[in-house]
Amino acid sequence: MTSTGLYGTYGGRYVPETLVPALDELEAGWRNAQADGSFRAELDALGRTFAGRPTPLTRAERFAPGQRLYLKREDLLHTGAHKLNNALGQAVLARRLGKRRIVAETGAGQHGVATATVCARFGFECVIYMGEEDMRRQRPNVERMELLGAEVRPVGFGTRTLKEATSEAIRDWITNVETTHYLIGSCVGPAPYPEIVRELQSVIGREARAQFEEAEGRLPEIVVACVGGGSNAIGIFAGFVDEPAVRLLGVEAADAASLSTGRAAVLHGARSSVLADEDGQIADAHSISAGLDYPGVGPEHAWLRDTGRAEYVRATDQEALAAFRDLTRLEGIIPALEPAHALARARDLEEDLILVCLSGRGDKDLAEVLSH
């Protein structure tokens, strides 16, 4: 594989030839943007004035009474989840590349809403692919996307969830590559996407580190985040990965645990740790939370696992539901079901000083939770 875009043996660009020039153009545009001070300045300004950064760090006193557990409040970001950090950055990038149309996939709908939001703000045409099953269980987000002016295209084959939505978004991009930017929602996909998404989400980790040090006078002992594709986790981990004394813990949904139970395979343009069979055929994932219901994961997480820098564990649907209810009743914060998985494992921990990424709020999950 080429030397760029690799995390150990993971990552790469497993895409049809049609996309290679677009990925080359994206990579060049990204490097150009990184070297341009005005890009960073524009993102910082959008973060502050549009998105609501910095998000607070909240001590959860009643949820974990024996621990000093802090929540990084990405649920308070505009649109209700961390996804906007990435959508804003890629929207600016797309504008710099001269694209006028955006295509994206979405699972829970948070990335779809974030994408529709930036498209409204920047004046892009917006098409979002979403599995029919996800549309059913995250209805409010579908309505929000449409209100924002996006076209939501249902994907009705296969598992009818995020995996197929991602494949259809990529097929759309292949077909419309000259006019269209593919605004991927997580740190997955062909290079340079995993790196771009990590860098755009790393604001979470940078802020959280400074806030934690201010609150406690030292770094946390452990940082915990839920992992679907892995973007909120990679973002918060980025603030601490260079501090070996800080443990990094990713929590996957028990039946979508690509890192705990998967194997090396190729999905959506990257080699990573995937729920796949011995022939390389991709298996079905299952989770009560649409955002974790994905059989793959970002290649950097696979590498962090293999090098021992990060550990990955699981939480069941039931454990997530219990943590959802407890945070709601004990802290007055309704989390999304995705970070409820992180919360479930966080309160089991031996450590005292814990930082959890609360990647989104749970309005979208009310119907699902109330039906259980």
Added chain:
Amino acid sequence: MPTTLELDDTGQIHTRGCRLRIDSVNGGKTLAVYLMSGATTPELAAAAVEGGADLVELGFPFSDPLADGPVIRRAAERALAEGMRTRACLACLARTRELVPDTPLVPMTYAALLEAYGWERFAADVRAAGATSLIVADLPAGERPELRRIQLVAPTSTDERLRVAAEQSDGWLYLVTLTGTTGARTDLSPALAGLVARARAVTDLPLYAGFGISTPGHAQAAAQLADGIVVGSRVVEVADEGPDALRAYVRSLREAVDAVVPAS
């Protein structure tokens, strides 16, 4: 049909890099068809060859085929549901080889299958089962150059990438006619002529055009421009109607391709 046979390092006879020019009978244009591996594929391949196909691509199905539109995607789902995993596809390839001993056979699949099977082991085992070469739809030129395979190029490919792909391609260059996935279209892509011209400028390899070719009219127009054509989705659809229907359809493509007036 005249072909160039050679012995490779392991003493196996195979058609050299799939290079196939049918000079005397058919006017020099190659007709390639694509079939999804399955229980009846060997017989269907034989019917296609009887109808005039010069080369058969055999799809090894993958659960998430990014380059494929709905027809081939659904064919892959059915094939997987029928148990066409890698080993079964190799067996299908071997049976097809028995039925059409002189026809180049080219498995076409995705990187995930090679990653799971072992890259070198897959390449060796397909050749042992009778494959002439290999196509990996999501392994672009420049990646794993040691894996001998037929490279695809697209209208979006830069001239430099055309050059690299041609240098690395095993016998012929697969020109994807359009910016998109597999599947029938109403008209032949207007992007093909330009891609042929740019590819000609950097290589002497045979250029076979595929994606979006379904009618005899498309076939003739594409064969006018390139050295051959590949028909996929429409062949897969007609194959569902059985070998006789397939043979007749392929014959209609053959006649269209043979009606091309050769450039002087």
